Every structure is written in C-alpha cells, then in structure tokens.
Amino acid sequence: MSEAISNTNQDLLLKQVKPFFEATRSGGLANIFAVWLVYGIVIDTQYQANAFLLGVVVSIVSVIRILLSDEFIKCKDQSKNINFFLISHLFLILIIGIAWGMFALMQISQEDESIRNLVYLINFGMIAGSIATLSVWMPAYIAYIAPQAISIFSVLSIQATHTSLYMALAFFVFIMIMISTSLMVNRSHKKELALNIKNNQLINELNNEVSHRAHTQVLLEDSKRDLKQKVKERTLELETINDDLTKEILEKEKAEESLEYIAYHDELTGLPNRNLLIERINNAIQIAHKTNFNLGILFLDLDRFKTINDSLGHNVGDKLIQGVARRLQKTLRKEDIISRNGGDEFVIVLQQMENSDEAILVAQKLIGNMTSIFEIDGHKIHIGVSIGISLYPHDGDTAIELLRNADTAMFTAKKIGGNCLQFYDESMSNKLRERLILENELYTALERNEFYMVYQPQINCRTGKTVGFESLLRWQNRNLGAVSPDRFIPLLEETGLIYEVGKWIIKDIINYIRTNRIGDNTVAINLSALQCGDIFFVDFIKNEITKSGIDATRIEFEITESLLINDFEKTETFLNELHEIGCSIALDDFGTGYTSMSYLTRLPIDCIKIDQSFIRGIDQIDTLKNIVKAIVNMCSSLEMKNIFEGVETAAELEVIKQLNGEIVQGYLYSKPLDVYGVDNWLANNKTNVSHLRIKH
Ligand code: C2E
Ligand code: CA
Ligand code: CA
Numbered sequence: 015m016s017e018a019i020s021n022t023n024q025d026l027l028l029k030q031v032k033p034f035f036e037a038t039r040s041g042g043l044a045n046i047f048a049v050w051l052v053y054g055i056v057i058d059t060q061y062q063a064n065a066f067l068l069g070v071v072v073s074i075v076s077v078i079r080i081l082l083s084d085e086f087i088k089c090k091d092q093s094k095n096i097n098f099f100l101i102s103h104l105f106l107i108l109i110i111g112i113a114w115g116m117f118a119l120m121q122i123s124q125e126d127e128s129i130r131n132l133v134y135l136i137n138f139g140m141i142a143g144s145i146a147t148l149s150v151w152m153p154a155y156i157a158y159i160a161p162q163a164i165s166i167f168s169v170l171s172i173q174a175t176h177t178s179l180y181m182a183l184a185f186f187v188f189i190m191i192m193i194s195t196s197l198m199v200n201r202s203h204k205k206e207l208a209l210n211i212k213n214n215q216l217i218n219e220l221n222n223e224v225s226h227r228a229h230t231q232v233l234l235e236d237s238k239r240d241l242k243q244k245v246k247e248r249t250l251e252l253e254t255i256n257d258d259l260t261k262e263i264l265e266k267e268k269a270e271e272s273l274e275y276i277a278y279h280d281e282l283t284g285l286p287n288r289n290l291l292i293e294r295i296n297n298a299i300q301i302a303h304k305t306n307f308n309l310g311i312l313f314l315d316l317d318r319f320k321t322i323n324d325s326l327g328h329n330v331g332d333k334l335i336q337g338v339a340r341r342l343q344k345t346l347r348k349e350d351i352i353s354r355n356g357g358d359e360f361v362i363v364l365q366q367m368e369n370s371d372e373a374i375l376v377a378q379k380l381i382g383n384m385t386s387i388f389e390i391d392g393h394k395i396h397i398g399v400s401i402g403i404s405l406y407p408h409d410g411d412t413a414i415e416l417l418r419n420a421d422t423a424m425f426t427a428k429k430i431g432g433n434c435l436q437f438y439d440e441s442m443s444n445k446l447r448e449r450l451i452l453e454n455e456l457y458t459a460l461e462r463n464e465f466y467m468v469y470q471p472q473i474n475c476r477t478g479k480t481v482g483f484e485s486l487l488r489w490q491n492r493n494l495g496a497v498s499p500d501r502f503i504p505l506l507e508e509t510g511l512i513y514e515v516g517k518w519i520i521k522d523i524i525n526y527i528r529t530n531r532i533g534d535n536t537v538a539i540n541l542s543a544l545q546c547g548d549i550f551f552v553d554f555i556k557n558e559i560t561k562s563g564i565d566a567t568r569i570e571f572e573i574t575e576s577l578l579i580n581d582f583e584k585t586e587t588f589l590n591e592l593h594e595i596g597c598s599i600a601l602d603d604f605g606t607g608y609t610s611m612s613y614l615t616r617l618p619i620d621c622i623k624i625d626q627s628f629i630r631g632i633d634q635i636d637t638l639k640n641i642v643k644a645i646v647n648m649c650s651s652l653e654m655k656n657i658f659e660g661v662e663t664a665a666e667l668e669v670i671k672q673l674n675g676e677i678v679q680g681y682l683y684s685k686p687l688d689v690y691g692v693d694n695w696l697a698n699n700k701t702n703v704s705h706l707r708i709k710h
Contacts, residue, residue, distance in 0.1 A: 024093040029207055031100065034151045038083035038103075041147035042076035045110055048140055049073065052117055055132050061120045072113045075106050082106075100151070107148070108157040114140060115161030122169045127177060130169075134181070137162050141192055149196035150203050163189050280354040282332055283339035291353040291361055295413035298351070298365050302406055309406035310364035310373035313420035314342075314380065317398035317432040319358035326393055333390045334397070345383050346376070361417065370405060370442060374449070375508065377401045377435040385433065398433030400424050409438045449505070455491050456505055460518060464490055467522055468686035469537070471695055472657060472679045475671055480699060482536035482570065484659075484679060485523055486686045487515070507542050516545045520555055523569070524562045531689060533696055538570040538600060546573060547584050552591045559595065566596035572623065573599065575607025586617060593618035600657065604645065614652065622649050626660020626680070633665035643673050650674075 049072040053065045086092065086099045118137055121130040141159045148155040163185075170182035278290035286294065295311070302309045316338065323331035335358065342352050342360060351363035362380075364373055384399040402424025410416045419438040426443075427436035437443040459465060469483035489497045506512040523537055545551050559566050571592055573585070589599050600621035601614070605628055624645055632638045649656040658670050661680030670678060687695055 024096065026207070026211070028093050028096055029211070030204060031096070031151050033203070034103075034148065034154065035083045035086050035099070037147035037150075039080050041144065042080040042083075044143060044147075045076045045140070046073045048136055049113070049117075052133055052136055055129060055136075056120075059124070059126075059129065061124075064120055065117065068113045068116055072110050075109050075113070079103060079106050079110075104153055104157055107154050108161070111158040111161040114158075115165035118162055118165035118169055122172060127175075131181070134166055134185075137166060138185075138188060141189070145192060145196045145199055149199040152196065152200050155196050155200075159189070159192065280356075283336055283354050285339055285360075286351065286353040288353065288355050288361075291351065291355070291363075292413045292417075294351050294353075295363055295416065298363055299406055299411065299413065302365065305366065307365070308367040308369065308408070309416070310362075310367050310370070310376070311404045311406070311416045311420040312362040312364065312373065312377055312380070312435075313355075313402040313404075313417070313424040314360040314362065315400050315402075315424050315428065316358040316384070317400055317428075319397065322395060322397065326390075326395075330390050330393060330395075334388055334395060337388050337390065338384065338397075341383050342380070345379055350376075361420070367405075370403075370437070373403050373405065374435065374446060377403060381433060381435065400427035400432045401435040402427055402438065403435060403442075404438040405442075452494070452497065452502065453505055453509060455494060456489075456502060456509065456511060459489060459491065460511075460514060462492065464492065465515065465518065466490065466688065467519065467526070468688050469532070469692050470679055470686040471684045471699075472536075472538070472677050473683055475658075475667060475675055475678045480535060480696070481677060482538060483532060483692065484538040484540070484572070484686075485519070486540070487519060488686075503542070507544055510544075512542050512544055513548065513551070516542070516551065517554060520558055524558050524564055526689070527564050527568050528562050532692055534568070535696075536568055536570050536598070538572050540572045540602065543574070543576060546588050547581055549584075549588065552588055555592065555597075556595055567598065570598045570600050570621065572602040574602045575604070582613065589618055593620075600655075605641070619652075619654060621655040621657060623657045623659050629658055629660050629666050629670070629680075630662075631666075633663070633669045639669060639673065642670075642675075646674050 049069045053062075053069045056062060056065045082099060082102055086095070089095055089099075114137060117133060121133055124130040124133075141162060144155060144158050148158055166185055167182055167189075170178040170185060278287060278293075279285065280287045295309075298309055301307075316334075319331070319334070322334060335354070338358075338360065339352070339354065342362065346352060346362065349365055351361075351365070353361050353363075355361050362376070364376055367373060380401065381399055384397060388395040388397065402420045402422065404410060404416045404419035404423060406416055409419045423436045423438040423443075427434050430436070435446070437446060466488050467485045468488050469485055471480050472482040472484060473479065474481050487499055487503070489499075489502050491497055503512075506515055519539060523539055526532060527537060559569070571589075573589070593599060598620040599618055600623050601619050602623045603625045604622045605625045622645065624642060628638055628642050628645075632642060646656055655676055657677040657679060658675050659679045661667055661670065661678045661682045663682060666680075667678060667682055684691075684695060
C-alpha cells in the first residue's frame with residue numbers, strides 16, 4: 015500500500031518536473047548566451063579574466079545539465095532515477111546560480127555604474143527568464159536566484175549610493191515579484207497538473223467503468239448463455255428423470271397389477287382364487303339383495319382325483335385340473351363366477367337365479383360334461399364330480415357361510431357315492447332326489463308303455479253338441495303311480511324327452527282317430543315350445559297323417575303364447591305348414607302371456623282358448639266379465655273360434671253363454687276321459703249334453 019502511494023507520489027513529481035527537464039536545453043543555452051554577453055560587457059575591465067572563468071564554468075555546467083536532461087528524457091525508468099537527476103540538477107543549478115552571483119559580487123568594485131547596471135540588468139533578465147524554465151520546481155528556482163539576489167543586494171547595500179540604494183529597493187521589489195510570480199506559475203502548473211491527473215483519473219475511471227461495464231455485460235451475456243445452457247441441460251435432465259420416473263411408475267403399476275393378479279388368481283388355471291371369490295360373492299350378494307334374485311354357490315370336488323394324481327403323476331394331475339377349468343368355462347355363462355379353491359376343488363357362483371332349478375340344471379350339465387373322458391398325455395382319464403349347493407338367501411347371507419354350507423353339501427354328495435349333486439338344505443335335496451328319480455323313471459317310461467292319453471270333451475255351449483276333445487298326456491309309473499303332468503311335462507322338456515314322447519303322442523292319437531272310436535270329433539294336441547322349433551317334427555306329423563290316411567282337419571294343435579315370443583319366424587313356418595295341410599291351430603292359455611295383436615293376425619290361428627283364470631268367478635266379478643266380453647268380440651272380428659277352458663260351475667257357463675261364448679271345456683261337463691270314458695261319453699251324449707250332470 016505504502017509502496018503504491020510512494021509510487022503515485024513519484025509519478026506526480028515526475029509529471030511536475032518533466033517540463034523542467036524539457037526546458038533545460040533552452041535554459042542552458044540562454045545561460046551560455048547570457049554569460050558570454052556579460053563577458054562581452056566586462057571584456058575591457060579588470061574582471062575580464064574572472065569573467066572568462068565564470069563564463070567557462072557556466073557554459074560547462076549548462077552543457078552538463080543539457081546532457082543530463084537528455085539522458086533523463088531518454089531514461090526508461092524515470093521515476094526510479096528521478097531523485098538522482100533532480101539532486102544533480104539542483105547542484106548544477108546552484109553552481110550556475112553561484113557563478114551568476116560571483117558576477118554580481120565582482121561589481122562591488124566597479125567604478126562604471128552603467129556597466130554594473132548593465133550586468134545587473136542581465137542578472138534581472140536571467141532571474142525573470144528562469145521563471146519559465148525553473149519555477150515548475152521551486153528548489154531549482156531558489157537555488158538559481160538566491161546566490162544572485164544575495165550578491166546583488168549585498169553589493170548594492172554596501173555601495174550605499176543614492177542610485178545603488180534605489181536599485182537595491184527596486185531589486186528587492188523585483189525579487190519579491192519574481193518569487194511570487196514563480197510561485198504562482200508553480201502553483202498553476204501544479205494545479206493544472208492535478209487537474210490533468212484528475213481528468214486522467216476521471217477518464218481512466220470512466221474508461222475503467224466503461225470497460226468494467228462492457229466486461230460485466232460480457233459476463234452477463236456469458237452467464238445468461240450459461241444459464242440458458244444450464245436450463246436446457248437441466249430441462250433435458252429433468253425430462254430424462256421424468257421419463258425414467260414414468261417408466262418406473264408404469265413398471266411399478268405393472269408389478270402391482272401382476273402382484274394383485276397373483277394375489278387374486280390361481281396360478282395353474284388363471285381362475286380367480288378363494289380371495290377374489292369371497293370378494294365376488296359379497297358383491298353378488300349385494301346385487302342379489304337389491305334385485306331380489308337368488309344366488310347359487312356350487313362347490314365342486316373332483317372324484318378320484320387323488321388316485322389319478324398319485325398314479326399318473328402331478329404333471330398329469332395339473333393338466334387335468336387345467337382341462338377341468340377349461341370345460342367349466344365352456345359350460346358356463348360369462349356372468350357366472352368360476353374359481354379354483356385349491357387342490358381339485360372349484361367353486362361356481364350362479365347369479366340372478368330365479369329358482370333353485372337353475373342350479374340343478376347347471377350342476378347336472380357340469381356332471382355330464384365332467385363325466386366325458388379327458389385325454390391327457392395319451393391317458394384316457396375318467397373322473398366324476400361331486401357338487402354341493404348352497405343358496406342365497408336361503409342358506410346364509412355371507413360369502414363364508416354360503417361357501418361353508420356348499421362345502422358341507424359337497425361332503426354329503428361324496429358320502430352318498432359321488433358324481434352327484436347335493437343341496438345344503440335337506441328338503442331341497444329330497445326334492446332333487448325325487449326329481450332325479452322321476453327323471454330316471456321318465457327315461458324309460460316310453461319303453462315300458464307307461465304313457466297314455468286322456469281326452470277332455472269340448473262342447474258347443476249353444477247347441478250342446480260335443481265338437482272335439484283335448485288330448486292330455488298321462489303317466490302311470492310302476493313305482494310312483496300316476497304322476498301329474500305339471501310335474502313330468504316340464505321334465506320331459508328339460509331332458510329333451512319331449513321329442514320322442516311328442517312323436518309317440520302323434521302316433522297314438524292318429525291311430526286313435528283312425529280307429530274311429532272318437533267319431534268325427536276333432537282332437538286337440540298340446541305342443542310344447544321345443545317341439546314347435548323342430549322342423550323335422552312337422553315332416554313327421556305330415557308323414558304320419560298321410561300314412562294313416564286320416565283327414566288332417568280332425569287334428570287341432572294347441573300352442574302357448576310364450577312360444578310365439580321365443581322364435582316367431584320358426585313358429586310361423588311351423589304353423590303355416592300344419593295349417594296348409596288342414597290342421598287347425600289354437601292359441602292356448604290366452605290372456606296369461608303377452609300376445610301381441612300383430613302375432614295373432616300374422617299367424618294362422620283358428621281358435622283362442624281363454625285361460626281358466628278368466629273363467630274362475632266370472633259370474634261374480636264384473637271386470638272379468640268385461641275382459642272376456644272383449645276377448646269374445648275380438649275373436650269374432652278376427653273370425654276365430656273361442657274355447658273356454660276350466661268351466662266348473664253352471665253359473666260360469668251361464669255367463670259364458672250370455673257373453674256369446676262358443677265352445678266350453680271343463681269339469682262341469684267332464685274331466686279328461688280315457689278311451690273307455692270317451693266311448694261312454696260318445697255313446698251317452700250323441701246329440702246333446704247340455705242337460706247332463708257333471709261327471710267325476
Ligand atoms: P292345458 O293345456 O291348459 O290343459 C288343461 C289342463 O286343465 C289339464 O290339466 C286339464 O286336466 C285341466 N282342466 C280341465 N278342465 C278343468 C277344470 O274344469 N278345472 C280345473 N281346475 N282344471 C281343468 P292337465 O291334464 O293336468 O295338464 C296340465 C298341462 O299339461 C296342460 O295344460 C298342458 O299344458 C300340459 N299337457 C298335458 N298334456 C300334454 C301333452 O300331451 N303334450 C304337451 N305338450 N303338454 C301337455
Ligand atoms: Ca291345452
Ligand atoms: Ca290351457
């Protein structure tokens with residue numbers, strides 16, 4: 015710091031004295047010129063020799079000064095050597111000053127005052143002139159003028175003449191003026207210098223500021239660019255991180271999904287496992303609760319699986335389980351829940367069941383499907399399945415409870431020999447067993463000739479004449495005795511036996527008509543929905559009629575409304591074909607279904623059988639009367655016959671007559687009769703039956 019300050023001072027000094035060195039040449043030359051001028055003035059005096067000496071001294075010293083100054087100006091490190099040069103100059107200037115002082119002193123004994131004055135005037139001139147060259151450095155100026163001033167003043171004072179005293183005074187004033195002038199010059203030089211320095215400083219500062227600003231600007235631009243680059247890099251980095259993160263999240267989700275899948279699915283079959291099953295049952299319970307439907311839980315356990323697994327190996331066992339799973343999926347509907355409970359156990363949940371029969375049907379179907387052979391790795395494997403069934407809400411209202419009860423039922427199924435189904439509720443199982451027995455008996459009923467037909471007379475209530483008979487199927491079983499058609503006819507349909515039994519009925523009735531025991535009355539035959547969809551059945555009927563040679567108009571077919579809704583097109587073709595050969599068609603149980611009027615007009619319907627639910631109490635209930643009246647009107651406008659079935663009382667008959675009813679059928683006249691009964695009926699009631707009492 016102090017070094018820096020001293021350097022600055024040195025620089026200041028350098029600047030201050032620079033003009034001093036620069037003016038040395040002119041100053042030196044002026045001194046040489048002046049000294050030899052003085053010599054010229056005193057050349058004829060006694061001082062000539064001394065003056066010459068002084069002239070030589072001043073000249074030499076001046077030349078030295080000039081050379082030194084040149085040296086200094088050329089010097090590279092001026093500030094470092096300045097002190098040396100200044101001191102040397104000061105010394106030399108002092109010598110010159112003293113030399114000039116000597117000239118002045120020599121005038122002390124000068125007789126010629128004009129010479130003295132001339133010399134002194136030159137002295138004055140040198141003193142005044144040196145202001146220009148020396149006043150920038152006051153020590154030099156003082157060193158130059160002081161010896162001269164002292165000498166001149168001393169000489170003038172010592173001479174003490176009027177002129178000398180006056181001159182001394184004038185000289186004193188002159189010196190004062192010179193000193194103050196040189197001081198002023200010095201000060202203004204310094205001031206100027208300071209100003210200059212300050213200006214330079216300011217300019218420097220300004221330049222610095224400008225370059226600093228420019229630098230800052232550059233830095234700013236740089237840092238801006240850096241920042242931009244960094245932002246870009248960071249954005250890229252963040253994007254990559256983001257991508258990685260998204261990937262990670264996706265992978266995590268996938269992992270979670272697969273974990274969840276594993277947690278809820280059976281590895282071997284891909285079916286829901288017990289965990290998911292319980293969740294699904296609980297959901298299904300909620301839905302069933304809201305919609306008032308039933309749920310059926312079927313607990314399946316494969317029979318003989320352990321033996322197969324032990325003898326053929328686990329590999330075959332696993333494949334068998336997979337095969338079973340596939341068969342289950344094929345057999346069941348999409349909305350049914352299939353799950354593997356572990357081992358050889360499967361659970362099936364049937365949703366939206368209307369009654370337990372649906373569960374029976376499914377279970378039987380499953381038993382049937384599982385019984386057919388599995389071919390695995392060249393082995394023909396025969397298994398069975400035991401099924402336990404529990405029902406919601408009948409057998410429990412939680413998943414666990416329903417599963418436990420279905421499991422219990424499955425054990426019972428195993429105990430009684432396996433490959434069968436068992437309800438948790440004993441009474442249901444009993445019903446089921448009865449049904450199974452019934453079914454078994456039904457399969458062989460035809461072979462054993464256990465079916466026979468009965469005929470219920472149909473009477474024209476206006477004339478009292480018998481116009482026809484409705485044939486009704488009866489089953490007299492060897493073990494069960496007479497079984498009601500309401501029980502076995504649905505079973506015939508479910509088992510598909512209706513096709514065979516249906517053919518038997520046709521043959522039996524045609525044969526009956528052919529024997530002529532029933533006279534010229536028509537015989538109505540009931541057809542179930544399944545039969546009406548079977549186009550081969552039409553051919554069969556046609557064939558049988560042709561073969562027998564009977565008049566086709568003697569046969570009337572009864573179809574129910576539900577059949578129309580099932581497959582209208584097929585039914586239409588079926589009925590048209592029958593109608594074309596002369597058979598008539600009756601719409602049975604009219605009013606219990608949802609027959610659309612357009613169906614009635616499009617189909618070849620000749621007769622409408624008004625269901626007995628409209629007849630029961632018709633003599634008492636006016637609304638029924640009005641409905642029936644409307645139906646009768648409709649029949650006449652459509653040119654259809656009407657038959658009232660289930661007429662039990664004379665009162666009912668009376669109303670039917672009033673309403674312009676045509677044909678009646680019911681216990682009031684007769685229950686369905688066997689062929690002997692028909693024989694009797696026809697024998698006793700050849701013309702009119704209106705007066706007859708009811709036969710039981
Ligand atoms: P459906 O066709 O409506 O037959 C009339 C049913 O009403 C018969 O019952 C008959 O015995 C009964 N019935 C007749 N008059 C009266 C009466 O005054 N009062 C009461 N309460 N009932 C009366 P069934 O013979 O038990 O037949 C029941 C149903 O079984 C029949 O209803 C029919 O749908 C079906 N069915 C009967 N035989 C056959 C058949 O050969 N083939 C087909 N596919 N279905 C048949
Ligand atoms: Ca009928
Ligand atoms: Ca009926």
